[in-house]
Amino acid sequence: MPEYTLKIRRFDPESGRAAYWESFQVELPPERSVLDGVLQARDTQDGSLSIRCSCQAAICGSCAVRINGRTGLACNTKIGEAFERAKSFGHDEIVVEPMGNMPVIKDLIVDMDAVHWKKVKRVVPWLLPAGDPPEREYVVPPESMIDVTQTMACIHCGACVGACLSLEVDPEFIGPAALAKAYRFVGDPRDAATEDRLRDLAEDPHGLYDCTHCFACVEVCPKGVAPMDQIMRLRRRATADYGIKDRNNGYGHEKAFVDLIERYGTLHEAQLLPRSYGQGSLIRSQIDPSSLKQLASSLPTVINGLKSGKVSPKAALWHHKLPDQKHVRRIYKEIHSKDERLELNLYIVGESGGETEGAMAEGSQES
Amino acid sequence: MKVAYWPGCVSRGFTPELHGAMAAVAPKLDIELVELDRANCCGAGVIAEHNQELVDTLNARTFALAQGVEGAAGMMNICSTCQGAQSECRERLDASSEYREAINEHLQPEGLTYRHDPDWWNKNFLWLLVEEIGLDSLRERVVRPLTGLKVAAFYGCYISRPSRRLGFDRHPERDRYLDMVIETLGATPVDYAGKHKCCGFPLITMNKETSLRQAGRHIADALDADADCMVTPCPLCHLNLDLQQPDAAKRVERDLGLPVLHFPQLVGLALGISPKELGMNKHVVKTDEVQRVVAGVAAAA
């Protein structure tokens, strides 16, 4: 039977000792899990070694840890594969640590209440229907729920929270799991608070527009929830469907970018900033006090750019149009004039990588 | 090798030194660049956030133009963000013929069609260099080894995640290519925490604090690991790491001052191209120290 070394991050607040590393030898077949390895070490070598677990089948969401630097479920990670990965970095030990972004309670156990669950509560994770509930159950057409099935797959393991790169620098960010949960209700046809929910998240400086689009949550989620995609859907709803002009420039930035490409085909960067600050409008950015203040705060950067010679005054003032820009404009017109947004959700149709016939789902959202 | 070349918007806007560096490096590697001057912006994640059909159509248009370049081996970009944004659209276009046809309808009036072809590729210059040209061939062309230069690799999110969409199953070492190239050029790769993290650029207009704290932290970590410079295949990362570095320094409350090179600039130095031709005088954080180390090596040799 193969032997593996697990290098585990230990911490016991009661001991008064700082966190330290300890290595354990375990013996088990390569297809068994890293969790099995940790449990064997606990059972045979040190009964105080702590990890949270229950189902051992990637269902309960208890056992998320960081393995060789990558966040994931310990019960869902084969020990043989984890070893191969460690080896490819030139290591002969599998490194197991608690997840990031949450305080450690003991060894591999982090405080999910203090971070993950607190954030989930922040988004009001229950249905807010209009009026009194019906006498019997709510009836909704099954198609209208397809859109939220992806978010419903979440098992609250917190892996995305532990890996989120915005959270790393802004602990107040609402974060991937909670925002994905928010979409679960924003996308639910029975919920009557859609606009309020969106406005609340858009106006929060640590909300919708505090996600840095890093894909870490998409990469680590064991259930394919793709929290970042749900955040992008929330933004799409907030801007395109409700026109919510938030104070974080989320609306302005999207509008400015999309409009500039319609006009020029490629990005006219010098106009992106002022337009973003002016809710998409160049005029507004020059007269509105709050956007003027923001523009002024960017001046040192602009001056640095000009001084270094990378930004020429010409590039700042003039931008060329593509030779066939009329086609880009036509594409914009064709798509914007549709009543429904056409979307292909690979979570629902499957990522075959090849051909999936009849896989297209007409977006259930109005545009 | 002939490639359909998509330089992206930023390399022709706020980082013109990148466009120039690539143009100087290509002939040294026998790459013939056919620039796609009719192609449009990839959307940089923002148009995707606005409307999926729109962003998929815009990128299908770019792909169709690239596929029309006679004799090209594939398409090349020089921006991690273009790579990721375009790969995302391509994944959807390739997943369903029905969806692809619906998108291609918008291209018809221009006489264009995106063809589903698993053998056709779109690669960042970093991927192309390792996979199509090869490190051995690169090593043979090095005339000025960057001995003694300690380089911190910075990939950019869009070229790192999600690994499945970005072809890591077939090319599992794509998250190590920068270090491999740095070694091949004779320089020393530096290990530090930020290598695969986010520069913060997508948040620069929406939350400057979160944005620049990220940039500042990674630069500080690289400095603590004794790096002489950073290198990135993404011009958007470059904007946050170089152009914004003075402001980022304030947010992390320490002095920074780490030169940040575009990937083709680093390659170009080792291939013997002058720093000036590579636009290394057009950075906000001065690159003199890097030039001195490189010149010192050349003088000693």
Ligand code: SF4
């Ligand atoms: S994409 Fe956004 S939510 Fe997801 S990990 Fe990155 S910053 Fe966090």
Ligand code: SF4
């Ligand atoms: S979204 Fe995925 S990673 Fe995040 S808590 Fe839910 S299941 Fe875990």
Ligand code: FES
């Ligand atoms: S033990 Fe339940 S998910 Fe791992």
